[in-house]
Amino acid sequence: MTTPDAQAPVAIPGFTHVYSGKVRDLYAPDGRDDQLLLVASDRISAFDFVLDPPIPDKGEVLTRLSLWWFDQLADLVPHHVVSTDVPDVVVGRAVLVRRLEMVPVECVARAHLTGGGLREYVADGTVSGLALPAGLRDGDRFAAPLFTPSTKAPMGEHDEPMTYEAVEAEVGPELAARLRDLTTRILARGNEIAGERGILIADTKVEFGLDVDGTVVLADEVLTPDSSRFWPADQWEPGHPQPSFDKEFVREWLLSAESGWDKASGEAPPPLPADVVERTRAKYVEAYERLTGQTF
Numbered sequence: 001m002t003t004p005d006a007q008a009p010v011a012i013p014g015f016t017h018v019y020s021g022k023v024r025d026l027y028a029p030d031g032r033d034d035q036l037l038l039v040a041s042d043r044i045s046a047f048d049f050v051l052d053p054p055i056p057d058k059g060e061v062l063t064r065l066s067l068w069w070f071d072q073l074a075d076l077v078p079h080h081v082v083s084t085d086v087p088d089v090v091v092g093r094a095v096l097v098r099r100l101e102m103v104p105v106e107c108v109a110r111a112h113l114t115g116g117g118l119r120e121y122v123a124d125g126t127v128s129g130l131a132l133p134a135g136l137r138d139g140d141r142f143a144a145p146l147f148t149p150s151t152k153a154p155m156g157e158h159d160e161p162m163t164y165e166a167v168e169a170e171v172g173p174e175l176a177a178r179l180r181d182l183t184t185r186i187l188a189r190g191n192e193i194a195g196e197r198g199i200l201i202a203d204t205k206v207e208f209g210l211d212v213d214g215t216v217v218l219a220d221e222v223l224t225p226d227s228s229r230f231w232p233a234d235q236w237e238p239g240h241p242q243p244s245f246d247k248e249f250v251r252e253w254l255l256s257a258e259s260g261w262d263k264a265s266g267e268a269p270p271p272l273p274a275d276v277v278e279r280t281r282a283k284y285v286e287a288y289e290r291l292t293g294q295t296f
């Protein structure tokens with residue numbers, strides 16, 4: 001007998017479950033093919049594992065944050081949200097969206113050098129094939145956000161960096177230029193707003209789709225801690241890895257002797273203690289409240 005999964009996607013009356021990522025679930029409304037229901041769960045991932053237990057309210061915090069950002073970005077790009085009037089079982093953490101033809105490129109912009117961008121830079125002095133000056137450190141800020149696209153790998157595999165020329169070959173030069181322009185502007189606008197509120201957005205991944213008349217539409221989630229690296233601005237110090245705004249307690253505890261977990265073992269991490277769950281929930285709420293100026 002297998003253990004029932006406490007975090008499995010719920011049954012939603014009137015919808016069919018079509019796909020689940022690590023932390024989100026996708027449903028199709030029965031009887032119409034022009035919309036989808038995007039559900040943000042309370043699941044949290046770290047070191048490529050989905051952890052147990054979930055973080056209460058995380059799905060709702062991220063859904064509300066994304067909706068707020070869509071509004072902040074509305075003069076730059078149209079978004080896919082149709083309605084937040086969703087079934088009771090997912091109320092607050094789901095949105096009904098226009099079903100788009102998704103662009104087959106992960107659109108990443110980087111305002112700071114870190115993560116996969118840093119690894120590529122250390123290996124060969126480039127990020128997504130762009131030559132950068134020597135001597136940059138982990139956490140350094142670029143003069144302007146860079147477009148560093150990657151391939152969309154199937155779940156469980158890692159996205160591979162793509163050159164701009166590869167994006168042009170994949171989607172054509174006109175759409176490639178539009179994706180680059182929008183992705184870098186979204187991160188620049190995000191940092192203009194977040195910077196005033198003590199948060200740096202080091203990098204972000206956005207997804208675009210095309211509507212029936214070929215208009216580029218911002219899809220999925222935007223500028224959330226799950227799609228971006230948020231750093232506390234007052235602790236920013238280039239030269240070493242920066243603390244993550246949302247997951248610092250989770251990562252710190254998992255790597256501590258107290259957890260008993262060995263990252264190199266390949267084993268699933270142990271369940272998070274209640275205080276780590278509670279402090280992590282508080283960080284998500286703090287990010288939402290600082291950015292939006294609204295009480296969660």
Ligand code: Q0Z
Nearest residue numbers: 019020021024025026098099100219220
């Ligand atoms: C998004 C994803 C998951 C949430 C497909 N507007 C759209 N039109 C067509 N497809 C998508 C969207 Cl957002 C779409 N994803 C990623 C997976 C939960 C989002 F399980 N996949």
